[in-house]
Amino acid sequence: MTARPEPSEEERTEIVEQMAREIHLRGLTAPAIHFLEASRPDFGLAGSAMLFFDPVLRQLFGSGSAPIGTILADEDGIDRLIDRVLELDAEEGWQA
Numbered sequence: 001m002t003a004r005p006e007p008s009e010e011e012r013t014e015i016v017e018q019m020a021r022e023i024h025l026r027g028l029t030a031p032a033i034h035f036l037e038a039s040r041p042d043f044g045l046a047g048s049a050m051l052f053f054d055p056v057l058r059q060l061f062g063s064g065s066a067p068i069g070t071i072l073a074d075e076d077g078i079d080r081l082i083d084r085v086l087e088l089d090a091e092e093g094w095q096a
Contacts, residue, residue, distance in 0.1 A: 007067050012077065015067050020084035029089045036078050 007015065023032040071077035 007070055011067065012071060012080075015071050016077070016080050016084055019068060019071065019081055020088055023085050024088040024092075029085055032085060033082055036072075036082050039072065040075060040078055 023029060071081060
């Protein structure tokens with residue numbers, strides 16, 4: 001089995017943007033932030049969390065979730081995704 005190449009910086013930015021917009025569109029900002037914080041690699045849960053949440057990720061982002069795994073498997077990817085989700089949430093502001 002051949003290992004997939006790491007996505008380029010441009011691809012990573014595009015993946016983060018797509019994921020953040022899907023999370024925001026579905027109103028999952030708070031649960032997503034909690035999930036992302038809990039699945040940080042330095043807590044040793046990233047692999048297990050990815051396995052556990054794979055069906056959910058496939059529903060949200062389609063069957064090509066392998067690049068998503070690369071974003072969620074490193075600290076920088078998680079930080080970038082959290083930051084972008086929070087930016088989108090702040091952009092919307094309060095809706096009365």
